[in-house]
Amino acid sequence: MFGVTQTTSTARPLAVFDLDGTLAETGHRQHFLERQPRDWKGFFAALHRDPPLAQGVRLVLEAAADCEVVYLTGRPERCRRDTLAWLARHGLPEGRLCMRADSDRRPARTIKLEAVRGLDRRGEVRMVVDDDELVCDAVERAGFRVVRARWASTSQPGSTVLRIAQEREGRT
Ligand SMILES: [Mg+2]
Numbered sequence: 001m002f003g004v005t006q007t008t009s010t011a012r013p014l015a016v017f018d019l020d021g022t023l024a025e026t027g028h029r030q031h032f033l034e035r036q037p038r039d040w041k042g043f044f045a046a047l048h049r050d051p052p053l054a055q056g057v058r059l060v061l062e063a064a065a066d067c068e069v070v071y072l073t074g075r076p077e078r079c080r081r082d083t084l085a086w087l088a089r090h091g092l093p094e095g096r097l098c099m100r101a102d103s104d105r106r107p108a109r110t111i112k113l114e115a116v117r118g119l120d121r122r123g124e125v126r127m128v129v130d131d132d133e134l135v136c137d138a139v140e141r142a143g144f145r146v147v148r149a150r151w152a153s154t155s156q157p158g159s160t161v162l163r164i165a166q167e168r169e170g171r172t
Contacts, residue, residue, distance in 0.1 A: 013126035014119055015063035018112075018149065019073040019083065021131035023057060023092065024050035027153035040171060044079050052090045055151040059129060060092060067126055069095035072115055074108045074171075076100050105171065109138040116144060131155045 020026045024047070032043035060069060069092075075083060077099045084097060098115050112135050119125055128139045131149040140146040149155065 011123075012066070012068045013124040014070050015060070015067035015126055016070045016072050016116060016119065016128045017056070017060050017063075017095075018130040018132070018135070019071060019075065020050075021053075021152040021154045022129055022149040023053055023060060023071075024086070025053050025152055025154075026050055030154065038171075044075065044082075047075070047079060048082050048086055050086065052092075053149075053152055056129070056149055057090070057092065059147065063127065064093035064095075068123070069093045070098060070119060071095055072098045072112055072119075072128075072130075074100050074112070076102045076171075078102055107134070108132055109134040113138045113142055117142065120144070 017023060026047070028049065028051075029043050029046040032039040032046070063069060071083075071087070073083070080097065080099060083099070087097075098119075100111060104111060109132070112130070116125055116128055116139055125144055127145045127147055128136075129147040129149055130136050130139070131152055131154070133148070136146045136148050
């Protein structure tokens with residue numbers, strides 16, 4: 001289950017944004033996952049150095065004009081403090097931050113769809129922005145409007161390490 005904090009009640013629709021590969025460029029820390037065994041600690045410890053992705057940032061700022069922004073990430077809860085600091089440092093809109101429970105290893109598409117459905121029970125989810133095609137497919141199939149983020153280096157064909165991590169290993 002995703003932990004949901006910073007609960008606010010509002011009539012505004014929700015715009016749900018992924019972080020890695022959507023708002024944050026993670027290419028510089030992929031090498032931690034290309035090792036065997038994968039270095040998850042190193043991978044997450046370096047997230048404070050992620051450059052923001054301009055196209056994603058533009059979209060979230062636009063969305064914040066009409067919507068309440070919710071950040072929905074496969075990053076584990078233990079990264080909450082660093083993630084909040086990163087969002088603030090780059091001037092991203094305030095919003096709830098929904099993260100993977102530290103012990104939850106289910107595929108991102110499963111837990112994110114569950115989280116989107118949960119959010120939708122509390123307020124209309126107007127859009128979901130994510131770079132993971134499997135997440136996008138699952139959320140779209142459930143009837144939500146999806147924007148497929150394809151602007152990160154990790155979204156390019158051939159960048160498979162993070163996909164394996166998300167899908168088979170349930171780690172991010
Ligand atoms: Mg992503």
